[in-house]
Amino acid sequence: MPDAITIPAPADFHVHLRHLKMAHLVVPHVRKGGFSLAYVMPNLNPPITTTAMALDYKAQLQAIDPSVDYLMTLYLSPDLTPDEIVKAKQAGIAGVKSYPRGVTTNSDGGIESYEMYFPVFEAMQRVDMVLNLHGEIPSDPATASNFLHFVVFSDIGTEHLPFPRLRIVLEHATTRAAVEAVKACGPTVACTITAHHLALTVDDWAGQSFHFCKPVAKYPDDREALRQVIREGHPRFFLGSDSAPHPIEAKSTSTPTHGCAAGVYTSPVLLPLTAHLLESFGALDKLEGFASTFGRRFYQRELQAGQSQPVVLQRTKELVAEKYEAEGADVVPFWAGKPLDWQIVS
Amino acid sequence: MPDAITIPAPADFHVHLRHLKMAHLVVPHVRKGGFSLAYVMPNLNPPITTTAMALDYKAQLQAIDPSVDYLMTLYLSPDLTPDEIVKAKQAGIAGVKSYPRGVTTNSDGGIESYEMYFPVFEAMQRVDMVLNLHGEIPSDPATASNFLHFVVFSDIGTEHLPFPRLRIVLEHATTRAAVEAVKACGPTVACTITAHHLALTVDDWAGQSFHFCKPVAKYPDDREALRQVIREGHPRFFLGSDSAPHPIEAKSTSTPTHGCAAGVYTSPVLLPLTAHLLESFGALDKLEGFASTFGRRFYQRELQAGQSQPVVLQRTKELVAEKYEAEGADVVPFWAGKPLDWQIVS
Numbered sequence: 242m243p244d245a246i247t248i249p250a251p252a253d254f255h256v257h258l259r260h261l262k263m264a265h266l267v268v269p270h271v272r273k274g275g276f277s278l279a280y281v282m283p284n285l286n287p288p289i290t291t292t293a294m295a296l297d298y299k300a301q302l303q304a305i306d307p308s309v310d311y312l313m314t315l316y317l318s319p320d321l322t323p324d325e326i327v328k329a330k331q332a333g334i335a336g337v338k339s340y341p342r343g344v345t346t347n348s349d350g351g352i353e354s355y356e357m358y359f360p361v362f363e364a365m366q367r368v369d370m371v372l373n374l375h376g377e378i379p380s381d382p383a384t385a386s387n388f389l390h391f392v393v394f395s396d397i398g399t400e401h402l403p404f405p406r407l408r409i410v411l412e413h414a415t416t417r418a419a420v421e422a423v424k425a426c427g428p429t430v431a432c433t434i435t436a437h438h439l440a441l442t443v444d445d446w447a448g449q450s451f452h453f454c455k456p457v458a459k460y461p462d463d464r465e466a467l468r469q470v471i472r473e474g475h476p477r478f479f480l481g482s483d484s485a486p487h488p489i490e491a492k493s494t495s496t497p498t499h500g501c502a503a504g505v506y507t508s509p510v511l512l513p514l515t516a517h518l519l520e521s522f523g524a525l526d527k528l529e530g531f532a533s534t535f536g537r538r539f540y541q542r543e544l545q546a547g548q549s550q551p552v553v554l555q556r557t558k559e560l561v562a563e564k565y566e567a568e569g570a571d572v573v574p575f576w577a578g579k580p581l582d583w584q585i586v587s
Numbered sequence: 588m589p590d591a592i593t594i595p596a597p598a599d600f601h602v603h604l605r606h607l608k609m610a611h612l613v614v615p616h617v618r619k620g621g622f623s624l625a626y627v628m629p630n631l632n633p634p635i636t637t638t639a640m641a642l643d644y645k646a647q648l649q650a651i652d653p654s655v656d657y658l659m660t661l662y663l664s665p666d667l668t669p670d671e672i673v674k675a676k677q678a679g680i681a682g683v684k685s686y687p688r689g690v691t692t693n694s695d696g697g698i699e700s701y702e703m704y705f706p707v708f709e710a711m712q713r714v715d716m717v718l719n720l721h722g723e724i725p726s727d728p729a730t731a732s733n734f735l736h737f738v739v740f741s742d743i744g745t746e747h748l749p750f751p752r753l754r755i756v757l758e759h760a761t762t763r764a765a766v767e768a769v770k771a772c773g774p775t776v777a778c779t780i781t782a783h784h785l786a787l788t789v790d791d792w793a794g795q796s797f798h799f800c801k802p803v804a805k806y807p808d809d810r811e812a813l814r815q816v817i818r819e820g821h822p823r824f825f826l827g828s829d830s831a832p833h834p835i836e837a838k839s840t841s842t843p844t845h846g847c848a849a850g851v852y853t854s855p856v857l858l859p860l861t862a863h864l865l866e867s868f869g870a871l872d873k874l875e876g877f878a879s880t881f882g883r884r885f886y887q888r889e890l891q892a893g894q895s896q897p898v899v900l901q902r903t904k905e906l907v908a909e910k911y912e913a914e915g916a917d918v919v920p921f922w923a924g925k926p927l928d929w930q931i932v933s
Binding site for chain 1: 841
């Protein structure tokens with residue numbers, strides 16, 4: 242058992258940084274949690290649908306903390322054009338995020354409607370921009386619940402996309418089926434895994450709002466598949482925290498007509514938490530690959546000589562903060578009040 | 588479509604009436620919800636483990652509303668003796684409720700430990716007292732979640748009970764497997780179904796505390812099995828509401844260390860709600876069997892001539908109350924603020 246670990250430039254390939262007051266609370270937590278790269282989700286209100294919006298958003302984030310490398314994304318919508326993809330690539334935007342609800346809202350055919358995006362995907366393949374797929378579809382109350390089913394490519398209509406060089410990431414996998422589907426793909430397809438899905442199962446969020454997120458944590462066997470693929474050191478599976486802050490009231494309070502907000506907030510403790518969890522299932526030696534190298538390689542953000550920005554973790558039993566306070570936006574982190582075995586020392 | 592329905596003496600064969608202040612709020616709701624018989628669960632704190640406690644509890648309930656027929660139960664525990672069973676039967680106590688956690692707390696062997704209760708079960712069979720089985724076992728975090736699995740007799744070690752005449756009720760079935768297991772049994776085994784499990788699926792309680800109960804609602808296919816067995820008019824499946832009031836704070840508020848209370852409160856609207864739901868899936872003509880006749884027959888509480896105590900429902904679009912107020916114990920009912928198609932008129 243090592244007493245210290247050094248990880249070069251940890252990278253979080255899926256994070257929600259919000260805007261306005263909430264951004265001022267959470268953006269500094271990227272660095273606090275040990276990370277120097279943030280792959281930023283575009284689902285603000287309104288969503289980030291153009292290059293101009295993404296660059297403006299990036300400038301806001303840089304104004305809060307200029308020391309983080311923000312990789313920006315666009316929200317896939319019918320307004321997105323091949324020309325805009327070219328423009329986005331030139332502006333350094335890294336990917337396009339597809340949310341299933343956007344698909345179904347804007348078409349009669351549901352998942353088949355990805356065809357309407359083929360010109361966009363063709364442009365993305367040409368300029369080498371990544372497609373990020375949210376692996377859920379709305380649950381159909383008339384037939385079957387999709388809530389505990391993490392969809393794979395066939396469910397969202399992307400299994401036969403005629404773009405063999407388009408790089409695709411299936412986001413926040415939660416099931417054995419998702420792990421196996423990605424493993425069966427070639428080098429253009431990768432998968433993010435959150436830290437909290439390495440800890441939780443369905444038992445943990447039932448009746449416990451602070452553990453409720455989407456996709457929900459599934460069964461122990463699914464969690465074991467996520468853990469195992471990390472233990473294997475599979476290079477196409479890497480950390481994307483899906484860290485998603487919500488004000489404490491939105492998480493803690495339910496009414497008969499409204500449920501709680503979905504999201505687990507891991508950013509401020511992300512690297513210590515990931516080290517703690519990986520060690521718990523015998524994969525501490527894979528932390529560097531999972532939390533830095535593998536994702537950077539897939540996203541072509543490998544570290545150059547002299548760029549390693551190492552983060553050092555040491556053993557501790559320090560407790561995670563009960564909450565983080567900011568004017569009007571208290572947020573409770575995952576693992577609140579509980580001890581982690583690792584802390585960042587430099 | 589009828590404009591009015593008359594049901595003779597509706598009977599709720601599984602209800603939590605609590606004690607103290609909460610009992611003063613909820614006991615009158617049995618009659619308000621259309622019911623004149625309440626099969627009363629013994630899980631107070633402390634639990635009702637003796638005939639004397641059950642009679643005392645019954646007297647408290649009768650003092651609040653003497654017009655309801657309260658069928659009392661004992662909580663299965665190692666303190667319960669065959670002599671106490673005989674005494675209980677003589678005092679009119681109807682059944683013994685087995686909670687799985689009680690079993691596992693008081694034995695090393697878990698489910699095998701039902702053998703320690705064989706002398707009690709033998710006495711129950713002899714005096715013809717009903718065994719009520721709570722169809723859940725604690726989820727094992729190390730292996731598999733039982734949370735979304737409604738256990739059947741083999742899971743709780745009761746599939747080979749050597750008491751062929753012991754009458755058994757599997758309480759609040761939520762899965763197709765449970766329905767099929769009970770259907771495969773003979774006339775000594777019956778099953779209760781709640782109203783809310785005819786409405787909810789797993790999608791409805793995820794992140795929505797007011798729909799969180801145990802056992803949790805399962806998948807649409809499971810719900811369809813519950814609906815289908817009612818449509819069939821199967822005489823060994825009948826209503827047990829499992830109506831379980833909790834103060835609004837216990838339902839609405841979650842903290843990082845404590846989840847919300849499990850339970851859905853249906854008593855004050857139970858017969859209109861049951862009629863509304865049965866009509867929604869084409870089983871309104873089975874309301875009398877499901878909510879009165881079948882349970883009364885199994886429990887040998889059939890109505891005698893001149894005892895019919897009919898309840899009349901008429902069509903309405905009235906909204907269910909947002910909450911019921913009592914000093915220190917506001918409670919939100921199921922279906923709060925939403926319209927039901929039926930109301931009680933006499």
